Amino acid sequence: MKLSRVLAVLVFASLTGCGYNRFQALDEQVKSSWAEVVNQYKRRADLIPNLVKTVQGFAKQEKDVLLGVTEARSRVGALNLTPEALNDPKALENFQAAQSELGSALQRLLVVSENYPQLKSDQNFRDLQAQLEGTENRITVARNRYIAAVQEYNTLARQFPTNLTAKLFKMAVKPTFTVENEKAVETPPVVDFGTDAK
Secondary structure, three states, X not given: OHHHHHHHHHHHXXXXXXXXXXXXXXXXXXXXXXXXXXXXXXXXXXXXXXXXXXHHHHOOOOHHHHHHHHHHHXXXXXXXXXXXXXXXXXXXXXXXXXXXXXXXXXXXXXXXXXXXXXXXXXHHHHHHHHHHHHHHHHHHHHHHHHHHHHHHHHHHHHOOOHHHHHHHOOOXXXXXXXXXXXXXXXXXXXXXXXXXXX
């Protein structure tokens, strides 16, 4: 009887420093941070139909751009990256690529709007554009929080002695957002104002 109590005390003492509960707390933090990322991406996707409709009223001939935005939004809507799927680097990469494609399509739409002074002066368009810009900022903040949460979790998963707990309970390092083309980011943009400017 005494030996079993001693063993129980030793097991309890060893478990309190194993980091298991910290892993659970950080995993919940990662899931919560991810939910905010998804929430902000959804906010952006919800703005798109109104933005497309407004632009369409002024720029009917820009069908390719409008169709591109609509199709990119549709592809994003088809992806559902659950917190459980966050452990799959390929799923995160696919989600990230679809969101990037949608962001590029939106940028093309906003560039097209520059050709239509009446559109740029439309209050509805300006309001939608301001909401979209605010949402892009919120997406950046949410992604940064998610990246920080994943970093904290991954640090715990790699440090000794908690890495032993991670291995024992199969708590793998989580993938995070990455820049699609790091070399392109390192290269400064070329600014060309044209040679025929006087």
